[in-house]
Amino acid sequence: xxxxxxxxxxxxxxxxxxxxxxxxxxxxxxRKRLTKFVEMxxxxxxxxxxxERDWILRAxxxxxxxxxxxxxxxxxxxxxxxxxxxxxxxxPREACLDDLIxxxxxxxxxxxxxxxxWGDVGVIAWLVDAAAIISQxxxxxxxxxxxxxxxxxxxxxxxxxxLHGRDVILTLVTGTDExxxxxxxxxxxxxxxxxxxxxxxxxPEDDPMVHWRIKSQGNEDARQQFLEGYVPQVWELGLTLPDxxxxxxxxxxxxxTEPDWDKLMAVVSGHGPASQERLAFRRLSxxxxxxxxxxxxxxxx
Amino acid sequence: MPPVYEVFRRxxxxxxxxxxxxxxxxxxxxxxxxxxEQYGRRGESEALxxxxxxAVQELGEFVDEFDLKYRRVDGYSLKERLKxxxxxxxxSRREEPLKP
Numbered sequence: 001x002x003x004x005x006x007x008x009x010x011x012x013x014x015x016x017x018x019x020x021x022x023x024x025x026x027x028x029x030x031r032k033r034l035t036k037f038v039e040m041x042x043x044x045x046x047x048x049x050x051x052e053r054d055w056i057l058r059a060x061x062x063x064x065x066x067x068x069x070x071x072x073x074x075x076x077x078x079x080x081x082x083x084x085x086x087x088x089x090x091x092p093r094e095a096c097l098d099d100l101i102x103x104x105x106x107x108x109x110x111x112x113x114x115x116x117x118w119g120d121v122g123v124i125a126w127l128v129d130a131a132a133i134i135s136q137x138x139x140x141x142x143x144x145x146x147x148x149x150x151x152x153x154x155x156x157x158x159x160x161x162x163l164h165g166r167d168v169i170l171t172l173v174t175g176t177d178e179x180x181x182x183x184x185x186x187x188x189x190x191x192x193x194x195x196x197x198x199x200x201x202x203x204p205e206d207d208p209m210v211h212w213r214i215k216s217q218g219n220e221d222a223r224q225q226f227l228e229g230y231v232p233q234v235w236e237l238g239l240t241l242p243d244x245x246x247x248x249x250x251x252x253x254x255x256x257t258e259p260d261w262d263k264l265m266a267v268v269s270g271h272g273p274a275s276q277e278r279l280a281f282r283r284l285s286x287x288x289x290x291x292x293x294x295x296x297x298x299x300x301x
Numbered sequence: 302m303p304p305v306y307e308v309f310r311r312x313x314x315x316x317x318x319x320x321x322x323x324x325x326x327x328x329x330x331x332x333x334x335x336x337x338e339q340y341g342r343r344g345e346s347e348a349l350x351x352x353x354x355x356a357v358q359e360l361g362e363f364v365d366e367f368d369l370k371y372r373r374v375d376g377y378s379l380k381e382r383l384k385x386x387x388x389x390x391x392x393s394r395r396e397e398p399l400k401p
Contacts, residue, residue, distance in 0.1 A: 023359075077339055084305075084323055092302050093325070150322055297303070300327030 014143040014213045021145055022088045030212050034144055035089045036105075037214055042082035043100050044108035045075045050278050051115040051124065060118060067164050071125070074157045081150045088146065101283045103270050110193050112272025119182030122172060123190045125165030127234075131197045131226050133158050138217035173237050187234065188242045195243075195256060196264040198222040227254035306332045307357060309350040310340050318350055 007027045013020075020026060026034075049072045056072070059065040083093040099105040110128050115121055136155050142148045172179040204210045204218030227246075231254070234241060245257045270276065303325045309318040321340050326332035329351075336349050370376030387393045 073338075080324070080335075080339065081322060084325060087302065087305075087325065088323075094302075153322070296331070297327050300303075300331070 011212070015211075017213075018143065019145040019148075020143055029208075030214075031089060033208060033212060034147070034214050035086055035091055037209065038082055038089070038147055039086050039091065039096050039099075040106050040108070042079050042086060042096065043105055044111060045079035045082060046100070047107040047111045047278055047282065049075045050281060051111060051113070051274075052121060054115055055118065055121045058118070059121075064168070068121070071161050071164060074161070078154050078157070081153070085144075085147050085150060097286060101279060101286060103279060106268050109196055109264055109267050109272070110190075111278065112267045112270075112275045113190075113193055114274045114277075116189070117182050117186060118168075119172065119184075119186035120189065122165060122168035122183060123186040125161055126169050127165070127187075127190065127194055127230060128197070129158060129161045129165055130230055131194060131222075133162065134222050134225050134229075135198065135217070138215065138222065141213075141216040143213040169237070173239070184239055187239055191242050192259065193267075194226075195223070196259045196261075196267075198226065200261045200264070224254055227256070228252070303327045305354040306336070307352045307354055308336050308340055309352070310346040311348040312345070313347055316347075318348075321346075321349075323354065 006025070010025070010027055010030070014030075020030075052068055052072055056065055056068055059068050083096055086096055087093055096105070100107070110124070110131075115124065133155065136151055136158060139151045140148055140155065142151070169183060172183045199219040201220035201223070202218070204221070207215065207218060209215040210218060228248075231241065231246065231248075243257050245255055248254050266272075267275070270279070304327070305323050305325050307323050308321045310321040311318050324332060324335045324339060326335050332351050336351055340346050340349055384393070
């Protein structure tokens with residue numbers, strides 16, 4: 001009974017804009033949902049470097065190789081910061097990594113797909129990062145203050161990544177016909193996962209993550225913001241998007257073909273085209289660097 | 302779990318040290334490397350402080366038991382008394398300003 005009153009009080013606090021610090025009392029449900037959410041975010045940063053890693057050696061110029069390497073370093077850094085937040089919530093990083101490679105925890109849908117050409121790398125750096133920034137900016141208002149603070153640094157670094165992505169795309173679309181075709185083909189491949197990126201259109205009032213003010217933005221709001229910001233930018237480059245229903249209505253709402261949400265569920269639970277390959281690679285690298293962490297920890301002890 | 306270090310950063314000369322985040326590192330040498338990479342590699346900090354988490358003593362809950370409101374600006378309500386003083390001096394202002 002007393003716990004219920006305490007939970008009500010906590011809920012009223014976060015719903016009215018109140019913030020929560022690490023040592024503050026939290027209802028179990030809040031802590032569990034928050035931990036799972038930040039853990040998935042951390043996993044996504046870590047898994048998100050793998051499609052780009054594949055292209056470090058194949059990037060067309062030295063400048064691009066260096067920029068891509070720097071972006072990858074940023075994202076691994078984001079993973080480290082986010083796993084720290086998860087650790088302070090009670091789950092050690094080693095446990096997170098174990099669960100990740102065992103397929104027990106999730107990572108974002110877009111990182112379950114292969115990167116076929118340099119065009120894919122451009123589309124990821126531009127539009128996947130754009131979609132991610134929309135979600136991440138909304139997380140600046142998260143009720144859990146340590147997460148919101150880390151998001152400030154992450155958003156700042158992501159703004160470099162979008163510039164890098166736009167630069168790659170603009171170089172390709174102003175290049176040869178073959179280069180333009182690379183971008184168009186990549187867009188055609190990535191549009192479906194991009195439309196799934198912000199999740200199914202669950203109304204914010206039914207979304208438990210919004211209820212606890214872990215998230216402050218509904219899924220459909222985020223997708224609309226993405227379409228509003230980026231579809232015109234795609235079109236102005238003379239590129240097309242593979243959805244005949246895609247249009248902006250007179251009242252400013254974007255209409256589109258409803259993505260297959262069952263397919264999204266399948267992809268994020270390890271049945272995407274590159275899911276198992278990526279997890280196998282993560283397992284391999286964890287095994288390969290195991291001696292390093294053992295040596296370091298033994299030396300420090 | 303490796304020890305946790307709290308990281309503080311000074312953005313530019315003269316600015317206060319501000320909490321930036323935390324890192325986990327097996328010892329001070331690694332803590333230094335991680336902190337430089339995490340909070341200084343873009344020249345965004347002029348200096349960093351690394352503090353082992355257990356060295357931080359946190360204080361909170363500043364209860365004003367004796368209602369020491371004379372220490373705060375909101376502890377002084379002058380409006381009513383100013384009105385009274387003006388009335389005494391015969392310099393009371395009009396309730397509503399004159400329209401031009």
